[in-house]
Amino acid sequence: MKKATQRIIEKFPNLKEKLNNDENLFLSEEVQELDETQITFLKLACFFEAPDKRSFDLGYLYRSLDNDWLEFALELITEYFRDDTYLIQKPSYSLIKEGSDFYSMAQFADELNKRGLRYDRQKLNLYFQRGKVPQPDLVIGGVKYWSEKTVQLYGDQEEIRLQGIKD
CATH class of the missing domain: 1.10.1660 (Multidrug-efflux Transporter Regulator; Chain: A; Domain 2)
Incomplete structure:
Protein backbone atom coordinates (compact mmCIF):
# COMPACT_ATOMS: atom_id res chain seq x y z
CA MET A 1 0.00 0.00 0.00
CA LYS A 2 1.34 3.43 -0.92
CA LYS A 3 2.19 5.91 1.85
CA ALA A 4 -0.38 8.39 0.52
CA THR A 5 -3.06 5.68 0.59
CA GLN A 6 -2.11 4.76 4.15
CA ARG A 7 -2.67 8.36 5.21
CA ILE A 8 -6.15 8.27 3.66
CA ILE A 9 -6.93 5.04 5.53
CA GLU A 10 -5.74 6.66 8.78
CA LYS A 11 -8.35 9.41 8.31
CA PHE A 12 -11.06 7.13 6.94
CA PRO A 13 -10.54 3.57 8.30
CA ASN A 14 -13.84 2.42 6.79
CA LEU A 15 -12.38 2.88 3.29
CA LYS A 16 -9.76 0.15 3.70
CA GLU A 17 -12.22 -2.69 3.08
CA LYS A 18 -13.65 -0.88 0.05
CA LEU A 19 -10.29 -0.26 -1.56
CA ASN A 20 -9.92 -2.68 -4.45
CA ASN A 21 -9.50 -2.77 -8.19
CA ASP A 22 -13.08 -3.80 -8.96
CA GLU A 23 -14.25 -1.86 -12.01
CA ASN A 24 -17.78 -1.58 -10.57
CA LEU A 25 -16.66 -0.41 -7.14
CA PHE A 26 -18.34 2.98 -7.39
CA LEU A 27 -21.64 1.44 -8.46
CA SER A 28 -21.89 -0.78 -5.36
CA GLU A 29 -24.32 -0.03 -2.54
CA GLU A 30 -21.62 0.09 0.13
CA VAL A 31 -19.88 2.97 -1.66
CA GLN A 32 -23.15 4.80 -2.21
CA GLU A 33 -23.47 5.04 1.59
CA LEU A 34 -20.34 7.21 1.79
CA ASP A 35 -20.45 11.00 1.77
CA GLU A 36 -18.86 13.05 -1.04
CA THR A 37 -15.65 13.63 0.90
CA GLN A 38 -15.15 9.92 1.57
CA ILE A 39 -15.93 9.00 -2.05
CA THR A 40 -13.42 11.57 -3.27
CA PHE A 41 -10.67 10.17 -1.03
CA LEU A 42 -11.60 6.60 -2.02
CA LYS A 43 -11.21 7.55 -5.70
CA LEU A 44 -7.90 9.21 -4.92
CA ALA A 45 -6.69 6.10 -3.05
CA CYS A 46 -7.76 3.85 -5.94
CA PHE A 47 -5.72 6.03 -8.29
CA PHE A 48 -2.69 5.92 -5.97
CA GLU A 49 -2.84 2.12 -5.83
CA ALA A 50 -3.42 1.48 -9.54
CA PRO A 51 -2.69 4.59 -11.64
CA ASP A 52 -2.42 2.51 -14.80
CA LYS A 53 -5.98 1.18 -14.27
CA ARG A 54 -7.70 4.12 -12.56
CA SER A 55 -7.75 7.78 -13.39
CA PHE A 56 -8.52 10.63 -11.04
CA ASP A 57 -10.42 13.75 -12.06
CA LEU A 58 -9.22 16.85 -10.20
CA GLY A 59 -12.78 18.12 -10.56
CA TYR A 60 -13.68 15.87 -7.61
CA LEU A 61 -11.46 18.03 -5.41
CA TYR A 62 -13.13 21.20 -6.66
CA ARG A 63 -16.68 19.87 -6.30
CA SER A 64 -16.37 17.84 -3.09
CA LEU A 65 -13.70 19.30 -0.84
CA ASP A 66 -12.94 22.57 0.85
CA ASN A 67 -10.61 24.04 3.44
CA ASP A 68 -8.68 21.40 5.36
CA TRP A 69 -9.87 18.47 3.24
CA LEU A 70 -8.76 20.18 0.03
CA GLU A 71 -5.40 21.04 1.56
CA PHE A 72 -5.00 17.44 2.77
CA ALA A 73 -5.79 16.06 -0.70
CA LEU A 74 -3.26 18.36 -2.35
CA GLU A 75 -0.65 17.37 0.22
CA LEU A 76 -1.36 13.69 -0.53
CA ILE A 77 -1.01 14.22 -4.27
CA THR A 78 2.36 15.93 -3.75
CA GLU A 79 3.48 13.17 -1.36
CA TYR A 80 2.38 10.49 -3.82
CA PHE A 81 4.40 11.88 -6.72
CA ARG A 82 7.38 12.75 -4.53
CA ASP A 83 7.62 9.71 -2.23
CA ASP A 84 5.55 6.87 -3.69
CA THR A 85 6.46 7.21 -7.37
CA TYR A 86 9.69 9.21 -7.15
CA LEU A 87 8.59 11.11 -10.27
CA ILE A 88 9.51 14.31 -8.41
CA GLN A 89 13.12 13.59 -7.50
CA LYS A 90 14.21 16.99 -6.26
CA PRO A 91 11.14 18.67 -4.79
CA SER A 92 11.15 22.45 -4.69
CA TYR A 93 7.49 22.91 -3.77
CA SER A 94 6.17 22.59 -0.25
CA LEU A 95 3.36 23.86 1.92
CA ILE A 96 5.01 24.87 5.17
CA LYS A 97 2.64 25.80 7.92
CA GLU A 98 2.56 25.56 11.67
CA GLY A 99 2.59 21.91 12.70
CA SER A 100 4.09 20.80 9.38
CA ASP A 101 6.80 18.18 9.01
Whole structure:
Protein backbone atom coordinates (compact mmCIF):
# COMPACT_ATOMS: atom_id res chain seq x y z
CA MET A 1 0.00 0.00 0.00
CA LYS A 2 1.34 3.43 -0.92
CA LYS A 3 2.19 5.91 1.85
CA ALA A 4 -0.38 8.39 0.52
CA THR A 5 -3.06 5.68 0.59
CA GLN A 6 -2.11 4.76 4.15
CA ARG A 7 -2.67 8.36 5.21
CA ILE A 8 -6.15 8.27 3.66
CA ILE A 9 -6.93 5.04 5.53
CA GLU A 10 -5.74 6.66 8.78
CA LYS A 11 -8.35 9.41 8.31
CA PHE A 12 -11.06 7.13 6.94
CA PRO A 13 -10.54 3.57 8.30
CA ASN A 14 -13.84 2.42 6.79
CA LEU A 15 -12.38 2.88 3.29
CA LYS A 16 -9.76 0.15 3.70
CA GLU A 17 -12.22 -2.69 3.08
CA LYS A 18 -13.65 -0.88 0.05
CA LEU A 19 -10.29 -0.26 -1.56
CA ASN A 20 -9.92 -2.68 -4.45
CA ASN A 21 -9.50 -2.77 -8.19
CA ASP A 22 -13.08 -3.80 -8.96
CA GLU A 23 -14.25 -1.86 -12.01
CA ASN A 24 -17.78 -1.58 -10.57
CA LEU A 25 -16.66 -0.41 -7.14
CA PHE A 26 -18.34 2.98 -7.39
CA LEU A 27 -21.64 1.44 -8.46
CA SER A 28 -21.89 -0.78 -5.36
CA GLU A 29 -24.32 -0.03 -2.54
CA GLU A 30 -21.62 0.09 0.13
CA VAL A 31 -19.88 2.97 -1.66
CA GLN A 32 -23.15 4.80 -2.21
CA GLU A 33 -23.47 5.04 1.59
CA LEU A 34 -20.34 7.21 1.79
CA ASP A 35 -20.45 11.00 1.77
CA GLU A 36 -18.86 13.05 -1.04
CA THR A 37 -15.65 13.63 0.90
CA GLN A 38 -15.15 9.92 1.57
CA ILE A 39 -15.93 9.00 -2.05
CA THR A 40 -13.42 11.57 -3.27
CA PHE A 41 -10.67 10.17 -1.03
CA LEU A 42 -11.60 6.60 -2.02
CA LYS A 43 -11.21 7.55 -5.70
CA LEU A 44 -7.90 9.21 -4.92
CA ALA A 45 -6.69 6.10 -3.05
CA CYS A 46 -7.76 3.85 -5.94
CA PHE A 47 -5.72 6.03 -8.29
CA PHE A 48 -2.69 5.92 -5.97
CA GLU A 49 -2.84 2.12 -5.83
CA ALA A 50 -3.42 1.48 -9.54
CA PRO A 51 -2.69 4.59 -11.64
CA ASP A 52 -2.42 2.51 -14.80
CA LYS A 53 -5.98 1.18 -14.27
CA ARG A 54 -7.70 4.12 -12.56
CA SER A 55 -7.75 7.78 -13.39
CA PHE A 56 -8.52 10.63 -11.04
CA ASP A 57 -10.42 13.75 -12.06
CA LEU A 58 -9.22 16.85 -10.20
CA GLY A 59 -12.78 18.12 -10.56
CA TYR A 60 -13.68 15.87 -7.61
CA LEU A 61 -11.46 18.03 -5.41
CA TYR A 62 -13.13 21.20 -6.66
CA ARG A 63 -16.68 19.87 -6.30
CA SER A 64 -16.37 17.84 -3.09
CA LEU A 65 -13.70 19.30 -0.84
CA ASP A 66 -12.94 22.57 0.85
CA ASN A 67 -10.61 24.04 3.44
CA ASP A 68 -8.68 21.40 5.36
CA TRP A 69 -9.87 18.47 3.24
CA LEU A 70 -8.76 20.18 0.03
CA GLU A 71 -5.40 21.04 1.56
CA PHE A 72 -5.00 17.44 2.77
CA ALA A 73 -5.79 16.06 -0.70
CA LEU A 74 -3.26 18.36 -2.35
CA GLU A 75 -0.65 17.37 0.22
CA LEU A 76 -1.36 13.69 -0.53
CA ILE A 77 -1.01 14.22 -4.27
CA THR A 78 2.36 15.93 -3.75
CA GLU A 79 3.48 13.17 -1.36
CA TYR A 80 2.38 10.49 -3.82
CA PHE A 81 4.40 11.88 -6.72
CA ARG A 82 7.38 12.75 -4.53
CA ASP A 83 7.62 9.71 -2.23
CA ASP A 84 5.55 6.87 -3.69
CA THR A 85 6.46 7.21 -7.37
CA TYR A 86 9.69 9.21 -7.15
CA LEU A 87 8.59 11.11 -10.27
CA ILE A 88 9.51 14.31 -8.41
CA GLN A 89 13.12 13.59 -7.50
CA LYS A 90 14.21 16.99 -6.26
CA PRO A 91 11.14 18.67 -4.79
CA SER A 92 11.15 22.45 -4.69
CA TYR A 93 7.49 22.91 -3.77
CA SER A 94 6.17 22.59 -0.25
CA LEU A 95 3.36 23.86 1.92
CA ILE A 96 5.01 24.87 5.17
CA LYS A 97 2.64 25.80 7.92
CA GLU A 98 2.56 25.56 11.67
CA GLY A 99 2.59 21.91 12.70
CA SER A 100 4.09 20.80 9.38
CA ASP A 101 6.80 18.18 9.01
CA PHE A 102 9.52 20.78 8.40
CA TYR A 103 11.69 22.40 11.03
CA SER A 104 13.53 25.73 11.02
CA MET A 105 16.98 25.82 12.57
CA ALA A 106 15.57 26.85 15.96
CA GLN A 107 12.95 24.07 15.83
CA PHE A 108 15.65 21.59 14.74
CA ALA A 109 17.71 22.53 17.83
CA ASP A 110 14.60 22.25 20.05
CA GLU A 111 13.93 18.72 18.75
CA LEU A 112 17.51 17.71 19.52
CA ASN A 113 17.19 19.18 23.02
CA LYS A 114 14.01 17.13 23.60
CA ARG A 115 16.15 14.05 22.99
CA GLY A 116 18.64 15.11 25.63
CA LEU A 117 21.19 16.43 23.15
CA ARG A 118 22.49 19.85 24.16
CA TYR A 119 21.92 22.04 21.11
CA ASP A 120 20.91 25.63 20.65
CA ARG A 121 20.44 27.47 17.39
CA GLN A 122 23.98 28.89 17.46
CA LYS A 123 25.61 25.49 17.99
CA LEU A 124 23.48 23.92 15.26
CA ASN A 125 24.37 26.77 12.90
CA LEU A 126 28.09 26.32 13.66
CA TYR A 127 27.84 22.57 13.01
CA PHE A 128 25.96 23.31 9.78
CA GLN A 129 28.72 25.70 8.63
CA ARG A 130 31.31 23.01 9.37
CA GLY A 131 29.35 20.48 7.29
CA LYS A 132 28.40 18.27 10.23
CA VAL A 133 24.64 18.88 9.89
CA PRO A 134 22.79 17.67 6.78
CA GLN A 135 21.89 20.13 4.06
CA PRO A 136 18.38 21.55 4.45
CA ASP A 137 15.62 19.78 2.58
CA LEU A 138 14.08 23.10 1.63
CA VAL A 139 15.17 26.74 1.50
CA ILE A 140 12.52 29.44 1.17
CA GLY A 141 13.56 33.07 1.06
CA GLY A 142 16.95 32.12 2.48
CA VAL A 143 15.40 30.31 5.47
CA LYS A 144 16.54 26.70 5.85
CA TYR A 145 14.09 23.92 6.68
CA TRP A 146 14.77 20.26 7.46
CA SER A 147 12.20 17.50 7.10
CA GLU A 148 11.11 15.55 10.15
CA LYS A 149 12.91 12.49 8.73
CA THR A 150 16.18 14.39 8.41
CA VAL A 151 15.92 15.75 11.95
CA GLN A 152 15.17 12.26 13.33
CA LEU A 153 18.07 10.65 11.44
CA TYR A 154 20.51 13.31 12.57
CA GLY A 155 19.33 12.95 16.17
CA ASP A 156 19.79 9.17 15.96
CA GLN A 157 23.31 9.60 14.56
CA GLU A 158 24.24 12.08 17.28
CA GLU A 159 22.98 9.79 20.03
CA ILE A 160 25.07 6.93 18.61
CA ARG A 161 28.12 9.20 18.24
CA LEU A 162 27.84 10.49 21.80
CA GLN A 163 27.27 7.00 23.17
CA GLY A 164 30.51 5.95 21.48
CA ILE A 165 32.36 8.78 23.22
CA LYS A 166 31.00 7.72 26.64
CA ASP A 167 32.05 4.07 26.14
